[in-house]
Amino acid sequence: MEATMNLKDKDFVPFKEEQPNSSRVVVYYDPKSNGTGKRPARKEKVKVEKLAFYYGTKQALQNINLDIIANEVTALIGPSGCGKTTYLRIINRMNDLIPGSRIEGKVLIDGEDIYGPEVDVVELRRRVGLVFQQPNPFPKSIYENVAYGPRIHGIRKKSLLDEIVEESLKQAALWDEVKDRFKDSALSLSGGQQQRLCIARVLAVRPEILLMDEPTSALDPVATQRIEDLIRTLASNYTIIIVTHNMQQAARISDTTAFFLLGEMVEQGKTSQIFTRPRDRRTEEYITGRFG
Amino acid sequence: MNIKENSIKMIFLASGLLSIFILLGIFYLLFSNSFPALRDVGIKSFFSRGYWNPTAYSVPQYSILNIIKGTFMVGTGSLLFAVPLGVACAAYLAEVASPREREIFKPIIEILAGIPSVVLGFFGLVVVAPLLSSVFGLPNGINALNGSILVGIMALPTVVSLAEDAVSAVPQEYRHASLALGATRWQTLKNVTIPAAFSGVLAASLLGMGRAIGETMTVLMVTGNALAAPSSFMDSVRTLSANIAIEMGEVPMGSLHFHSLFVVGLVLFIITFIINLLADIIFDRYRKGVSM
Numbered sequence: 060m061e062a063t064m065n066l067k068d069k070d071f072v073p074f075k076e077e078q079p080n081s082s083r084v085v086v087y088y089d090p091k092s093n094g095t096g097k098r099p100a101r102k103e104k105v106k107v108e109k110l111a112f113y114y115g116t117k118q119a120l121q122n123i124n125l126d127i128i129a130n131e132v133t134a135l136i137g138p139s140g141c142g143k144t145t146y147l148r149i150i151n152r153m154n155d156l157i158p159g160s161r162i163e164g165k166v167l168i169d170g171e172d173i174y175g176p177e178v179d180v181v182e183l184r185r186r187v188g189l190v191f192q193q194p195n196p197f198p199k200s201i202y203e204n205v206a207y208g209p210r211i212h213g214i215r216k217k218s219l220l221d222e223i224v225e226e227s228l229k230q231a232a233l234w235d236e237v238k239d240r241f242k243d244s245a246l247s248l249s250g251g252q253q254q255r256l257c258i259a260r261v262l263a264v265r266p267e268i269l270l271m272d273e274p275t276s277a278l279d280p281v282a283t284q285r286i287e288d289l290i291r292t293l294a295s296n297y298t299i300i301i302v303t304h305n306m307q308q309a310a311r312i313s314d315t316t317a318f319f320l321l322g323e324m325v326e327q328g329k330t331s332q333i334f335t336r337p338r339d340r341r342t343e344e345y346i347t348g349r350f351g
Numbered sequence: 352m353n354i355k356e357n358s359i360k361m362i363f364l365a366s367g368l369l370s371i372f373i374l375l376g377i378f379y380l381l382f383s384n385s386f387p388a389l390r391d392v393g394i395k396s397f398f399s400r401g402y403w404n405p406t407a408y409s410v411p412q413y414s415i416l417n418i419i420k421g422t423f424m425v426g427t428g429s430l431l432f433a434v435p436l437g438v439a440c441a442a443y444l445a446e447v448a449s450p451r452e453r454e455i456f457k458p459i460i461e462i463l464a465g466i467p468s469v470v471l472g473f474f475g476l477v478v479v480a481p482l483l484s485s486v487f488g489l490p491n492g493i494n495a496l497n498g499s500i501l502v503g504i505m506a507l508p509t510v511v512s513l514a515e516d517a518v519s520a521v522p523q524e525y526r527h528a529s530l531a532l533g534a535t536r537w538q539t540l541k542n543v544t545i546p547a548a549f550s551g552v553l554a555a556s557l558l559g560m561g562r563a564i565g566e567t568m569t570v571l572m573v574t575g576n577a578l579a580a581p582s583s584f585m586d587s588v589r590t591l592s593a594n595i596a597i598e599m600g601e602v603p604m605g606s607l608h609f610h611s612l613f614v615v616g617l618v619l620f621i622i623t624f625i626i627n628l629l630a631d632i633i634f635d636r637y638r639k640g641v642s643m
Contacts, residue, residue, distance in 0.1 A: 195528045208533070211534045271617065
C-alpha cells in the first residue's frame with residue numbers, strides 16, 4: 060500500500076521494451092535503473108481462464124483467456140458490442156448488478172478467485188476501481204466527491220481526509236485547477252476536469268487496479284491528451300486496463316493490447332506487435348480500418 | 352384536414368382554459384363571499400389575539416389564530432409521521448424491492464389513498480384514541496397527535512409515490528459510481544441516492560402537506576375541535592377546514608358569521624395554494640437539475 064501511494068515521480072514512464080510473449084515471466088531492462096539493476100519480473104495481476112458471460116440467454120463472452128500484467132497498461136480494442144466492456148466490468152463484479160447475468164470460468168486477482176464464495180464484493184470493488192465512459196461525479200462539492208470513498212470506508216478524521224483528497228487530486232493532475240474551489244459543485248467543472256475528478260475519486264480509495272471504460276470518448280482532444288498523460292503516469296503504480304475505441308490511443312498509451320471481436324478475444328500481444336505485425340487476419344483488418 | 356386539426360386544438364385549449372376558469376371562479380366565490388365580513392369585521396380582527404366566537408351574546412370574536420395554529424400542528428405533525436415513513440417506503444420500493452414485490456406493494460399503498468376519510472376517522476376513534484390515552488395516560492386520545500397520525504396515513508400514498516418517482520429518477524450513473532468505489536447498497540442509498548433526490552422528496556413532502564392541511568373529515572372526528580389555544584400535541588385542536596365543516600351547517604345564510612366562515616376558507620385556500628406553489632417551484636428546479 061505504501062508503495063502505491065508514493066507517486067513522487069511525475070516523469071513520463073517510458074514504454075517498456077518489446078518482449079516475446081511466449082513465456083509468462085520475463086525479466087527486462089528498465090531504463091530507469093540505468094542498467095544497474097533489474098526490475099521485478101513481469102507478474103500477472105489478473106488471470107482469466109475460460110471465461111464466458113451471459114446476459115440472460117445471450118452470450119456476451121466466450122472462452123476468454125486473458126491475463127493482465129501488473130503495473131502495465133493493457134488496452135482492450137474492438138468494435139462496439141464485442142464484449143470488451145463486459146470483460147472490464149467482470150473484473151470488479153459490476154456485472155453482478157445486471158439481473159439475469161451469468162458467468163462461467165475463473166477470474167483470479169493475485170491468485171484469488173474473485174467469484175469465490177468467500178469474496179467480499181465491497182472490498183473487491185475498493186481494490187479494483189472503475190472509471191466510467193461518461194464523467195459521472197456526484198452532485199456534490201469537489202471535495203466531497205473525492206472524500207466520498209474514504210468516508211464510506213470508515214475514515215472520519217478531517218485531517219486525514221484532507222490529506223487523501225489533496226494527494227488524490229495531485230495524482231489525478233487536477234490539484235492546481237481546483238485547490239481554491241473545493242466547495243464548488245463538481246458539476247461546475249469542464250468535462251475533462253470532471254473525468255480527472257472521477258479518477259481522483261477512484262484513487263482516493265487506494266485501488267490496485269484501475270479499470271477505464273473509454274474514459275476519453277466524451278472529451279475534447281486537449282482533455283483527452285491530459286488523461287492519456289495521466290494514465291501513463293499512473294501506470295507505474297497501478298495496473299491499468301483501458302477499453303478504447305480509439306486505436307491511436309491504444310497505440311499511444313498501452314503496453315499490451317487485446318483485440319476482441321464478437322465476444323471472443325482474437326489476439327493479445329505487445330502493443331507494438333499488435334499494431335505492426337498482427338498475427339490474426341481479423342486483427343489486421345480491424346486496425347487497418349477495414350471494419351469496425 | 353386543417354379544420355379537423357384546428358378543432359382538436361380548440362378542444363384541448365378549451366379544456367385547459369376550463370380548469371383555469373374553475374380555479375379563478377372558486378377564488379372569486381371565496382373572495383366575494385368573504386368580502387362583507389372582511390369589510391365589517393376587518394382583516395385585523397381575524398388575526399388578532401382572542402378566540403373564534405362569532406355567535407357570542409355580548410361581543411363576537413373572530414380571531415382564527417388558534418385555529419391556524421391547530422391546522423399547522425396537524426399539518427406538520429402529520430408530515431413528521433408521513434415523510435420519514437414515506438421516504439423509507441419509497442426507497443424500499445425504488446431500490447430494494449424486486450419487481451415482483453413492487454408490483455404487490457405499490458397498488459396496496461395506492462389503495463390506502465382510496466380509503467374514505469370518514470372510515471379512517473372511525474379507525475382513529477376506535478383504535479388510535481384508546482391507544483394514545485393508555486400510552487400517554489390521558490383521559491382521552493382525541494387530540495392533535497391523533498389527527499397528525501391519521502392525516503399522516505392519508506398523506507402517505509402521495510409522499511410515497513412522489514418520493515419514489517424522485518428516487519427512481521436519480522441517474523443510474525451515480526449509484527454505479529458509488530458501488531464501484533466499494534460502497535454498500537445502503538451507503539449508496541443514504542449518501543448518494545437520497546441526497547440527489549432531495550428536492551424531489553421535499554416537493555413530495557410539501558404536496559403531502561398540502562393534502563394534510565386541507566383534510567377535513569378525519570381531523571374533525573379525532574382532534575376534539577376545541578377552540579382554546581393548543582399548547583401541545585396532547586391538546587385538542589380545531590383546524591380551519593374542520594371549523595368550516597362544523598359551523599357551515601347551522602349558520603344563517605348571509606349573516607356575518609356566514610361570511611366570516613368564507614374568510615376562513617379563503618385563508619385555507621391561500622395556505623394550500625402557497626404550499627402547492629412552493630412544491631411546484633421545487634419540482635421545477637429539480638427537473639432542470641439546478642438542485643444541490
